Amino acid sequence: MNDTAAPLSASVSTPLFAWWHANARDLPWRFGRTTPWGVLVSEVMSQQTQMSRVVPYWEGWMAVWPDAASLAHASKAEVITAWGRLGYPRRALRLQECARAVADECGDELPRDYDGLTALPGIGDYTASAVLSFAFGERIAVVDTNIRRVLSRLFLGVESRGGAASPAERELANRALPEDAARSVTWNQAVMELGALVCTAKAPACDVCPVAHRCAFLAAGRPGLGERRTRPRQRFQGTDRQVRGIVLDALRKLPGDVRGGNAGAGASLPRVQVERLWKDRAQLDACIASLDEDGLIEIQPDGSLRLPA
DNA sequence: TTCCGGGTTA
DNA sequence: TAACCAGGAA
Numbered sequence: 001m002n003d004t005a006a007p008l009s010a011s012v013s014t015p016l017f018a019w020w021h022a023n024a025r026d027l028p029w030r031f032g033r034t035t036p037w038g039v040l041v042s043e044v045m046s047q048q049t050q051m052s053r054v055v056p057y058w059e060g061w062m063a064v065w066p067d068a069a070s071l072a073h074a075s076k077a078e079v080i081t082a083w084g085r086l087g088y089p090r091r092a093l094r095l096q097e098c099a100r101a102v103a104d105e106c107g108d109e110l111p112r113d114y115d116g117l118t119a120l121p122g123i124g125d126y127t128a129s130a131v132l133s134f135a136f137g138e139r140i141a142v143v144d145t146n147i148r149r150v151l152s153r154l155f156l157g158v159e160s161r162g163g164a165a166s167p168a169e170r171e172l173a174n175r176a177l178p179e180d181a182a183r184s185v186t187w188n189q190a191v192m193e194l195g196a197l198v199c200t201a202k203a204p205a206c207d208v209c210p211v212a213h214r215c216a217f218l219a220a221g222r223p224g225l226g227e228r229r230t231r232p233r234q235r236f237q238g239t240d241r242q243v244r245g246i247v248l249d250a251l252r253k254l255p256g257d258v259r260g261g262n263a264g265a266g267a268s269l270p271r272v273q274v275e276r277l278w279k280d281r282a283q284l285d286a287c288i289a290s291l292d293e294d295g296l297i298e299i300q301p302d303g304s305l306r307l308p309a
Numbered sequence: 310t311t312c313c314g315g316g317t318t319a
Numbered sequence: 320t321a322a323c324c325a326g327g328a329a
Contacts, residue, residue, distance in 0.1 A: 047326040053316065054325090087314030094327080124327045144325050163310085164326095192325060201323060202319065228322075235321085236315075245314055294313090311329090318323085 008155055008176040009187055012211040019210035020190035023197065027051065028059060030189075036110045036135035037067050037102075043127045043134075044095050049086060051196070057086055069108045071099035077266050077307035080296060081252050089248060090294055094122030112136050125165075133188050139181040141173035142188040146195025151176055153199060157216030159224045202226065243278050243287040250277055251297060251307050271303035 009016075028034065029042040041061060045054045061082055065071035071079070076093065083092035098120045102110060110131065111117050117128035125143065132138040143165045151172050152160035160169065176191075178184045198205045204225070206212050217223075236242055254267040278284040288305065291297040298308045 043325065046324090048314085048324055049326095050317070050324055085315065087316080088326090090313065091327085122327065126326060130325070142325085145323090146325065196325075239314095241312080241314055248314095290313095313327090316324090319321095 007178055008172075009178050012154065012214050013178065013183070013187065015210040016190050016194065017186055020186060020193060024189070024193055025051070025197075028055065030134075034062070035067070036131060038062055039135035040098075040110060040123075040127070040131050041095065043130045044091055044098075044122055045086060047091060047127070048088065053086065057082075057084060065099075067108060068099040068102040068110075071096055072103040075309050076295070077309065080248070080307050081256075084252070085249070087245075089296055091122060093295055097121040098123065110135070112138075114140070130188075133185050137181055137185055139177065139179075139184040141170065141177045141184075142192065143170055143173050144192060146192045146199075147173060147188070149201060150191050150195045150199045153204075153217035154211060154215050157220040157223070159217075159227070240283065240287050240290070243280075243283055244291055246277050247274070247284075247287060247291060247305070248296060250274075251305060254306070266307055268300055268304040268306035274303070274305055 024030070027042070029038050034042075038058075042054065042058050045058055045061075064082065065074060074096065076096070079092050079096050080089055083089050086092075101120055102108060106116075111120070112132070114128050114132060117123050117131060118125065123131075129140050129142045130144075132140045133142050148160040148165060148169050152158055152169070155172065155176065176187070178187050194209070194211075198209050204222070206215070206218050206222070209215065209218075212218050250269055250273075254269060256266055274288070275281070275284070278287075288297070288299065292299050295308060297305050299305060
């Protein structure tokens with residue numbers, strides 16, 4: 001390890017930072033306008049989800065539950081309903097489990113260290129790194145799909161592969177990270193933003209890229225651009241994921257809790273109506289069972305379904 | 310490795 | 320049509 005070697009970012013940080021300051025999207029959780037908890041909520045909502053879809057959900061969510069303590073006291077039904085059609089609703093339950101852990105065990109303040117963050121439900125390597133960098137200003141390499149793609153193209157001249165991040169990709173991210181903590185935060189954000197807006201997966205806009213003149217991928221003739229980098233996905237139509245979504249959406253649309261003597265218990269969907277949601281009875285019942293196992297629904301003794309209290 | 314939503318884009 | 324998306328967990 002050569003301590004005197006300049007990080008890889010040195011050759012491109014000036015034009016990249018200028019681009020960032022001129023083109024960064026004005027997202028509501030950026031530029032110090034929210035709390036670390038608000039940053040965490042934005043990161044969880046953004047997992048496998050485009051930012052443009054996240055913004056309205058984040059604003060509504062934070063207006064109702066601005067901190068971990070308030071979210072900890074919500075009912076599951078409220079949380080699942082507020083998650084709406086963002087997708088992967090297990091993220092909503094994990095976020096609330098996380099809120100309860102933070103409120104009960106951490107004095108309603110997020111841990112400021114990697115191990116403490118990754119120990120929380122729903123927080124893995126990416127989200128922990130992002131919170132440390134973006135909310136706390138710590139110097140840590142963030143490795144997400146955008147950063148993997150940009151660093152691989154820019155410095156190695158090849159496409160990154162699908163699947164989990166490799167140790168080599170983490171090493172590259174660490175070698176690229178500026179030494180100065182404040183600059184490392186800008187670097188993470190700028191590289192990620194470049195990947196989202198310019199250096200996109202299918203159609204990178206190299207003609208407007210601020211670091212095109214230093215890009216190994218462009219110099220090499222953009223090898224492999226457009227080739228399939230991930231394993232063929234299962235089709236969505238007819239999958240368990242679609243069926244689960246249909247069932248959950250039906251429960252979300254039920255009349256809300258009347259706040260009577262049955263606290264937290266909303267209306268339920270009768271079995272007869274449940275069976276109309278999907279033709280394949282076996283698949284429907286399997287999906288209902290898996291939703292129940294995930295804690296996303298409750299199965300009543302009479303076979304009707306409802307969102308959990 | 311596979312499962313977990315649902316919307317957008319080329 | 321199908322890849323892709325600020326991933327996490329088993």
